[in-house]
Amino acid sequence: MMNADPQMSQAGSLDDVIDLLFNPRHNAAGKFPDWCAVFRDSAVRARRAPVVLPRLWETSDESAYYVIARRANEAAVVRELLVAFVGPSMVKTGYDIPVALDHGDAIESAIAVHFGPLGTFRLRAPRDKRKALHAALTRMLNLVENSPQRAWTAPKALGRLLTDFESALVGGAPQVAADILEQIGRQGGLSVANLKHLQIKRLAIMGQAAELLALPGLREVLLQDPPRVVKDMVLSAVHATCIEPALAQGSLRMACEALAQPQVPIAILAEEDPTQFGDTAATALLVGLLARGQEEDLARGIKALDAVERSSAVPPILDRFRSRVVSPRSAEADGTTQVSGSAFLVTADTADSAAPWWPESWKELLAAVAEGDKAALRICRDMEAAGGIELPLSADAAADAVLANLLSGLNDSGYENVWRHALSPLLQEVARSGLSLPLTLAQITTSSIGQRRDPANLAVLDLLLELFLRTSPSAGDYDEFLEHLTMRVQEWVASETASQALDFVDRLAAFAAPDQQVRSQAVLELLAPLHRHAHRLDKASLASACSLSHELELGLDWPVWQEPSNDVETVTILPAHVLVYGMDKGVLDRVQHWMAEQYPQVKLSLSADKVGSTQLREIARHADFCVLITQCATHAAANFITQHAQAVVYPKGAGSVSVVRATVDALQHHSTQSAPAQGRRRARNA
Structure with a gap:
């Protein structure tokens, strides 16, 4: 790969960027101006059609087309266009998932700087399909730019879109959730804060902790006292990016210093009851107390977790604070509440969680959710938080019939409430319990x-x-x-x-x-x-x-x-090491069996761990990439893997065939990138 050219990074206007992208110095396609003319003209003059950039490499016979969304929220529209015009008849891969741009490559770096890193599709152009692909993309540009403007997604009510968003996440399709989120943003009707909550949830489920903490407007969202599940996700991201790497080296000092980094939202480390959060989030709160010098509050937090049998949330490096003697203080005087002998500040969110109403069964909870009861909706949100509260299911056949009868009698609004708010915790409880x-x-x-x-x-x-x-x-x-x-x-x-x-x-x-x-x-x-x-x-x-x-x-x-x-250009799958992570061991076993038959040169490591471990860290670091199945995955494990993996791939579904497809596509891309480097090494050795 060539290094990024400073001139390309500094280009300001669209005309300047297009001139640089078609510059023969960086792109051999620029040596054929007649062939590129239709794409250059469209890129400069069009306003609605995406940018199409043909590319040739002088050092190889490889060729490709970059199809680029002009605006960040149009990636889903570009995907629909490519499915209709080129895939899968002409191009087997690349038309359905945006490519991860390489900032070490001059062309891709310039695309990322000007158009953003998330809306570019890279279509490999087989030699026998080049003319047909050129014609299809030309036809696409003409029709999009000159046809009457249309909406690319069927109009849906906001409630239906939110339900679909939750469905995509619980079903293990985060890329689909991203498309729905784009549609929600374009359609409007949701406050900026609530839209950020959805973005946070998607990034947390994907394990993209660094991206979550870099989300624009995150600090403002946290200052508005968001729901506890949102706080839990942000705290888990802080743990993954700042605390876990330091604790893995046995350094509590490094963990405290890491919390002073600019990307860490200080507001989230304000005093909260750690017993109300998942293990990784609780650990982040404890280390935050230590970083601020509040050692007595740290000791109280540890004792509170011990009292509710949550000692696993306390890393061994903090054990010495268990024996610390804390000074007694009046709960009424300082606005705290007693948690098994320890004092902790009560926030509005914590006070709400102590509401007198508590469902005795899933039937009662679902009925309340269907009616839109605020307490029931809050309980469902808390259930989604890692390590959150649980409402056990009954193994009795009669209880199954009662739940089924309740669901069958819901009206449209009640059904949407249940699907949107309670489906995820219900299905996760079914999966966890095995009932x-x-x-x-x-x-x-x-x-x-x-x-x-x-x-x-x-x-x-x-x-x-x-x-x-x-x-x-x-x-x-x-x-x-x-x-x-x-x-x-x-x-x-x-x-x-x-x-x-x-x-x-x-x-x-x-x-x-x-x-x-x-x-x-x-x-x-x-x-x-x-x-x-x-x-x-x-x-x-x-x-x-x-x-x-x-x-x-x-x-x-x-x-x-x-x-x-x-x-015709072919891609030979080179030996590689792949980590496949998911909670369904049956799917993992079938993926391993199929890959061993088709690609024995690929080493496959499987993991279904719910939390990070030293062994999982080493596997993730040494694997060429990780395929992460998000269906029912825990935030802790997903964050842990993405922090240590060289690259992460998300399949379009959670079944074994979708996982195999994603793995093979990623192997082809990895082999394409690795082959030139191996060729150069062989040339140097010769």
Whole structure:
């Protein structure tokens, strides 16, 4: 990679940037002005169409097109355009996920400086598709710029968008959540503070602690006393970026000094009751007390955590403060409350958590949420915080029927309240407890029948299928559930959604079926649209479809993958080390089995740890990249991995096929980047 040119970083106007991007010194495509003319003219003159930048490398035969959103909130629009005009018929990868720009590369650095780092797609141009790709992108620019202006997303009520956002996060599709967040921002109707809360939640679930702390306006949000779940996420990010690295070296002094860094929001380290937060957030509060010299308050905090059996939140390096004698003080005089003999300041949020009403069951909680009860909504928010309060589920079959009947009787507004506020904590509790609630899960699935099978709902449906199959359902329940699952498949199963459809098939194959014929029929309905367009599938999806068809003895005859001809650019997967993290061990095992068969040269490490460890740190540091499945993942583990991994990849879904697809795509990119460097090393050695 060439180093970034200072001239490119200093370019101000769009004209200057375009001139530099097409400069033959940095981009060999600039030597062919006639070929580039349509893209140069559009980049300078167009106002609505994205920027398209062709690129050639003189040192290799590689070529590519960068398709760049002109504004940060238009990445989702550009993706829809590329799906429609070029993918997947012409380009197998790169059209659906923005690329991580390399600031050490002159072109990519200039793109990031002028347009931002998050809205650029990089399409590799196979030699036999270059003319067709050039024509398709030219057609796209002309149509977008000259056609009547239109909205690229179907209008939805704000409540529906917020529900979809929560669905995408609980289903393990953070990229889908980002698209929905863009739409919410464009449509309006949400306060700036609440929009920031959603951004914080998404970044926390993805484990992007540094990005969370760098979020513009974060300090102002914290000064407005946000909900406790927001504070928990920010404190966990402070722990991941500042405290954990120092404690790993055994240095409490370094941890305290790290809290003085500019990106740390000091307001969040104000006195809070650590027992009301998850373990990593509580640790951040304790170290914050020490950094401010409040050692007596630190001792009180440790004793309060010990009193509620939360000693795991206290790092061993703070053990010496347990024996510290604290001076007695009057709770009434200084505005504190007694927590098992220790005094701690009560904030408004903490006082609210002591509200007299407490649900006796999930039925009572869901009924209150459906009515919009503020106390019930607060309890659901607290449940989502790492280490938050829990409301145990009943294993009794009658309790399952009661929950299902409650959900079936909700009106539209009550259903949306439950889906938006209570679905995530309910499904996480089902996953954590391992209890069998087939009727409740089937009813949630039934309630989603009328919804459009968009990416957010598909992600939740995947999680519901996994939890339902764990319950060992009866043949009747199994038949009814699969009927709901496969309803309207013709509306959403296509080559660009192959990974999600194959995720469903893979889950059905992984569990015993009470009725083999019902399962075979459901699988055939999911695979039929893919089978008709098998030539459009990428290698990983086609291999997965063929393998699953053979395993389930469906008798489908899939075409053999045709390797590109010799005159087409190919990417050889080089040996690499990949860490795959997720909470579903079944998915992890199936990913490992498939990768071992297809790419034995790739070393795969798996982890389902809920918190960081020395072993996980070493694996993350030495892996070439990590594939992070966010479905049901804890903030602590996600933050820990992203802090130590060289690079992080997020699959589009939480099933094994989506994870394999993301892994293979990342391996291809890694191999493309590594091959020139290895060639230079071999040349030097020669």
